Amino acid sequence: MAYAYLFKYIIIGDTGVGKSCLLLQFTDKRFQPVHDLTIGVEFGARMITIDGKQIKLQIWDTAGQESFRSITRSYYRGAAGALLVYDITRRDTFNHLTTWLEDARQHSNSNMVIMLIGNKSDLESRREVKKEEGEAFAREHGLIFMETSAKTASNVEEAFINTAKEIYEKIQEGVFDINNEANGIKIGPQHAASNATLTGNQGGQQAGGGCC
Amino acid sequence: MIEGMLYVLSNHYQRYVLYFFYYAMNVYSAFCGIPFKSGVCSLHNITNNIFNTTFNVLFSGQKYRLEVGFQAMEHLINVLQTDRSDSEIIGYALDTLFNIVSNDLEEEEQDDLEEENPQKQVDDLGRQFTEIFIKQQENVTLLLTFLEEFDFQVRWPGVKLLTSLLKQQGPQVQQIILVSPMGVSRLMDLLADSREVIRNDGVLLLQQLTKSNAAIQKIVAFENAFERLLDIVTDEGNSDGGIVVEDCLLLLQNLLKNNNSNQNFFKEGSYIQRMKPWFEVGDDNSGWSAQKVTNLHLMLQLVRVLVSPTNPPGATSSCQKTMFHCGLLQQLCTILMATGVPADILTETINTVSEVIRGCQINQDYFASVNAPSNPPRSAIVVLLMSMVNERQPFVLRCAVLYCFQCFLYKNQKGQGEIVSTLLPSTIDATGNSVSAGQLLCGGLFSTDSLSNWCAAVALAHALQDNATLKEQLLRVQLATSIGNPPVSLLQQCTNILSQGDKIDRRGSKVQTRVGLLMLLCTWLSDCPIAVTHFLHNSANIPFLTGQIAENLGEEEQLVQGLCALLLGICIYYNDNSLENCRKEKLKQLIEKRIGKENFIEKLGFISKHELYSKAAQKPQPSFSSADHMMFDHEFTKLVKELEGIITKAIYKSSEEDKQEEEVKKTLEQHDNIVTHYKKVIREQDRQLEELKQKVNTLKSQNEQLQTAVTQQMSQIQQHKDQYNLLKVQLGKDNQHHSSHSDMLQMNGIQPEEISKLRQEIEELKNKHEVLQGQLREKDSVIENMKSLQSETGRTEQSSQITAGLEHANELHRELEALRIQIQSQSSDISKLQSEKQELLQQMNTASVPALGDSTAVIAAKNSELEGRLLQEIKELKSEVKALSEEKALLKQHLDSSNSTAAVLQDEKSKLQQEVSESKKEQDDLLVLLADQDQKIFALKNKLKELGQPVEDEDDIESGDQADEDEEEDGEEED
Ligand SMILES: Nc1nc2c(ncn2[C@@H]2O[C@H](COP(=O)(O)OP(=O)(O)O)[C@@H](O)[C@H]2O)c(=O)[nH]1
Numbered sequence A: 001m002a003y004a005y006l007f008k009y010i011i012i013g014d015t016g017v018g019k020s021c022l023l024l025q026f027t028d029k030r031f032q033p034v035h036d037l038t039i040g041v042e043f044g045a046r047m048i049t050i051d052g053k054q055i056k057l058q059i060w061d062t063a064g065q066e067s068f069r070s071i072t073r074s075y076y077r078g079a080a081g082a083l084l085v086y087d088i089t090r091r092d093t094f095n096h097l098t099t100w101l102e103d104a105r106q107h108s109n110s111n112m113v114i115m116l117i118g119n120k121s122d123l124e125s126r127r128e129v130k131k132e133e134g135e136a137f138a139r140e141h142g143l144i145f146m147e148t149s150a151k152t153a154s155n156v157e158e159a160f161i162n163t164a165k166e167i168y169e170k171i172q173e174g175v176f177d178i179n180n181e182a183n184g185i186k187i188g189p190q191h192a193a194s195n196a197t198l199t200g201n202q203g204g205q206q207a208g209g210g211c212c
Numbered sequence B: 001m002i003e004g005m006l007y008v009l010s011n012h013y014q015r016y017v018l019y020f021f022y023y024a025m026n027v028y029s030a031f032c033g034i035p036f037k038s039g040v041c042s043l044h045n046i047t048n049n050i051f052n053t054t055f056n057v058l059f060s061g062q063k064y065r066l067e068v069g070f071q072a073m074e075h076l077i078n079v080l081q082t083d084r085s086d087s088e089i090i091g092y093a094l095d096t097l098f099n100i101v102s103n104d105l106e107e108e109e110q111d112d113l114e115e116e117n118p119q120k121q122v123d124d125l126g127r128q129f130t131e132i133f134i135k136q137q138e139n140v141t142l143l144l145t146f147l148e149e150f151d152f153q154v155r156w157p158g159v160k161l162l163t164s165l166l167k168q169q170g171p172q173v174q175q176i177i178l179v180s181p182m183g184v185s186r187l188m189d190l191l192a193d194s195r196e197v198i199r200n201d202g203v204l205l206l207q208q209l210t211k212s213n214a215a216i217q218k219i220v221a222f223e224n225a226f227e228r229l230l231d232i233v234t235d236e237g238n239s240d241g242g243i244v245v246e247d248c249l250l251l252l253q254n255l256l257k258n259n260n261s262n263q264n265f266f267k268e269g270s271y272i273q274r275m276k277p278w279f280e281v282g283d284d285n286s287g288w289s290a291q292k293v294t295n296l297h298l299m300l301q302l303v304r305v306l307v308s309p310t311n312p313p314g315a316t317s318s319c320q321k322t323m324f325h326c327g328l329l330q331q332l333c334t335i336l337m338a339t340g341v342p343a344d345i346l347t348e349t350i351n352t353v354s355e356v357i358r359g360c361q362i363n364q365d366y367f368a369s370v371n372a373p374s375n376p377p378r379s380a381i382v383v384l385l386m387s388m389v390n391e392r393q394p395f396v397l398r399c400a401v402l403y404c405f406q407c408f409l410y411k412n413q414k415g416q417g418e419i420v421s422t423l424l425p426s427t428i429d430a431t432g433n434s435v436s437a438g439q440l441l442c443g444g445l446f447s448t449d450s451l452s453n454w455c456a457a458v459a460l461a462h463a464l465q466d467n468a469t470l471k472e473q474l475l476r477v478q479l480a481t482s483i484g485n486p487p488v489s490l491l492q493q494c495t496n497i498l499s500q501g502d503k504i505d506r507r508g509s510k511v512q513t514r515v516g517l518l519m520l521l522c523t524w525l526s527d528c529p530i531a532v533t534h535f536l537h538n539s540a541n542i543p544f545l546t547g548q549i550a551e552n553l554g555e556e557e558q559l560v561q562g563l564c565a566l567l568l569g570i571c572i573y574y575n576d577n578s579l580e581n582c583r584k585e586k587l588k589q590l591i592e593k594r595i596g597k598e599n600f601i602e603k604l605g606f607i608s609k610h611e612l613y614s615k616a617a618q619k620p621q622p623s624f625s626s627a628d629h630m631m632f633d634h635e636f637t638k639l640v641k642e643l644e645g646i647i648t649k650a651i652y653k654s655s656e657e658d659k660q661e662e663e664v665k666k667t668l669e670q671h672d673n674i675v676t677h678y679k680k681v682i683r684e685q686d687r688q689l690e691e692l693k694q695k696v697n698t699l700k701s702q703n704e705q706l707q708t709a710v711t712q713q714m715s716q717i718q719q720h721k722d723q724y725n726l727l728k729v730q731l732g733k734d735n736q737h738h739s740s741h742s743d744m745l746q747m748n749g750i751q752p753e754e755i756s757k758l759r760q761e762i763e764e765l766k767n768k769h770e771v772l773q774g775q776l777r778e779k780d781s782v783i784e785n786m787k788s789l790q791s792e793t794g795r796t797e798q799s800s801q802i803t804a805g806l807e808h809a810n811e812l813h814r815e816l817e818a819l820r821i822q823i824q825s826q827s828s829d830i831s832k833l834q835s836e837k838q839e840l841l842q843q844m845n846t847a848s849v850p851a852l853g854d855s856t857a858v859i860a861a862k863n864s865e866l867e868g869r870l871l872q873e874i875k876e877l878k879s880e881v882k883a884l885s886e887e888k889a890l891l892k893q894h895l896d897s898s899n900s901t902a903a904v905l906q907d908e909k910s911k912l913q914q915e916v917s918e919s920k921k922e923q924d925d926l927l928v929l930l931a932d933q934d935q936k937i938f939a940l941k942n943k944l945k946e947l948g949q950p951v952e953d954e955d956d957i958e959s960g961d962q963a964d965e966d967e968e969e970d971g972e973e974e975d
């Protein structure tokens, strides 16, 4: 399918916080109570619309365990967005955020948009981390914040879409170099073709023909 | 000498010694048959001769080689660590290390090709050197940094060295690269190098790097490898490109094979669409170079990787659909029907098409519609089946066609029906002009070529797979045999061939034919009691089977025996006992008597124990190393797995257990019937539900429409209501103001003026009152005067004053009357206006409720205008009313007081009148007295005169005249 932009995301955070479930809820609109432990990295994709434009999201769901950390690190550089997830019913996952954030900041490109997610908001009775704490952490580190539930799908769409909106705004502001695919952003065939038509008359025809 | 040389390595002759090593290694390579690869550098001062001699000394024996290599490596690594800025020397060091490490690679690769050579090289020097090198992980990390160097002298040997390391010790080197920060990602940059040599060797490096390591494969894919590689393939001219295309395709295969995540990414990245042009090879046949054949082969394999039957079902089916929608399948079918395509490409294309359509209805439907460009046009299926039953076609091609046919029928009831229907009496083309699939299959089944027998039998079995309806329908098929003989059923013909198999002269393996037919019969009869009955109906069949099983035959025949046992087992298990002679227990007794239970089970076990069985069970594609190995069909192995246990149980069961089971079966059947009944009911209800749902939906939408209309109207009504309420509130306020004078102070706007006006009026009235009171006081004083005067003075004056007072009172009365009339007329005006207002309000109300149509806005505007006007009028009227009623009240007060004054005056007047009349009476009395006395006086005077006495009487007569006049006046007054 034709898209205007393609964004690459990664999902990071401690194991068991619900990263794979968030991805599954977003791509397949379903929840799997018993999800396999992610080995290394798994891929998922979905199309969304922002500002009337089709945007393809390619998402890499990573394994949270320390042993996979070096693999996970390979994905930071090429991602335009990251969802940093903790579990509101497990304080330790919140406490580890700083480590995750340091890792992400160190290995990613400086423009990567990071969305902080407090997952499992459906388990209010077992909550260990207050929403205000999440908000405060996000404010302190310049992140966007949201509480989600991969189980009820609450805020799941919003989390992925708001991240994309932020990236999209950065593109509009010219912060991102969209011609460098290493940033995790790619212009779609449609878009590229129309750009070509604007800049060069002869080139435009060629580009238009190559678009499927 | 060696020691000495190695010693020099560490001093300032280092460079020369390094050159020496470099050449030595290259020469050594030459000796071992390794081509001299590096052409980058040349050394002028030293002649090859010297090196040759030195070399001979150095590497004459294995243990020296290891020794020298080991010691040299240490120093070379040292160079890498300490001389990083000297790119020339780094380049030599890397190249020398490459030569050391790739020591035995080429030999080994050759060995790999010949699988026969099982002996691993004991003295695998290259591997040992690699181990030494990677023992220090920093060495690999260091090498990775050299790969980032742009300098060709450094980068290129670096790429080659790392490739060699990976070839020698893949898993370990992969692990080191994986844990070094961005290790994999940085290697991806090689694909972007503008120098083709590096880019191409980069592809080879990535091939090694991605071998059997899913984590690395994913990272490489994440780093846009698909895009890059597909771009290279396109730029190089797709299948017309050189070996670079081949290398890229191999790397793509590494990335995709058995890597679901990457396959998903590939599909989601719309890269399948980019494969389509690969297969636009056209009909012009401008030649098929070996490279092109290789490239195309790899391209086809890449398609197959994405739709492999071993992938998760969901993944495969979504790729299949994409391949149809982007036209890739159509392109492949064009190659399928093209002429001049090399056989191996054609074969692989058939295999590829097979897997693209397998179990995917739209693709299968499309495939059924493909026609060959022949005259007359034939369907692709027919053309392919012709090849399958054609002995002259290559074996692999025939296998591919069978696979294609199987994939076409897999989970395709529609396709199965179409194939079987070409065999049914009603649909057979009597003219015989065109060959049908059914005819070809029958032809194959009964041809003298065992391979054709086998393929046709398996193909037909696939047309019946999991399809009870078709199993029954196929029983109707009758075959014409030799002239004069009656037609024979297809089922019978199969068993005839089976039993007479030995008598017919065939090419190929007799076992193959019989195995094929037995597999067909087993598939046909399983789960189809009617077919079992048909089979048992021929009394020759059971004796044949028992005979086959009972006999003690050679190993060759064991498989046939096993299959016969399976068929007999099916005849027992799926027996509905409709034939008295062949009831379950009878057949079981027969087994016991003629074969023995144990023996039977053992024979049955031959099937799954067969060496070819497990291979066929692995994957759906029929692939056999030779035609002789063509024995088992994949689907059939599933059937065996399913039935083996069931039949074993059935054989061991006693007849009582059988009976019980029969009963259970019956009740189950009843249950089944009930269930079917309910299923029907449920289906019917489902349908109704669906209908109702649709109705509900339409009603819902209607309801929604109505609701929105209602909401609109409601909001309009609400608006009107609000306006009305506003009016009411204003009205209410006015009323309040009207009713309570105490609130006057809170009033606003025009009202203060009114107040002052009223005040003025009041003032005026007060003044009037004052005047009236003044008049009254005057009157009072007059009355007082009159009273005081009364006694002494004449009373006429008084009464005239009273008359004047009365007249004044009358005047006041008249005035009051006039005012009263005025008030009356005003209040009638008010009531008129009030009723008018009421009317208007009513009009307004009636207007606002029904007028909800399109003109509501206009009406609303009118209404509000009217209301505004009305409001204004009402306001004015109200204030008028208020003023008037105030005035009226005041006037009333005045009237009252005036009235009371008048009454007092009247009272006084009547008193006065009384007094006057009393006074008159007194006066009259006095007058009478006076007249008496006058007469007496006159008489007395007369007497005196008579008596002569003089008397004065003039004044008295005068006063007597005046009293007469008064008398007259009083009389008038009294009337
Ligand atoms: N109640 C609830 N459970 C969740 C939610 N998200 C994930 N889980 C559960 O948490 C466990 C770990 O989820 P998983 O996605 O595998 O975590 P990952 O290791 O971060 O990928 C699973 O048992 C999920 O069923 C959520 O939003 N609500």
Ligand SMILES: [Mg+2]
Pocket (backbone or CB within 6 Å): A019, A020, A021, A036, A037, A038, A061, A062, A063
């Ligand atoms: Mg996970």
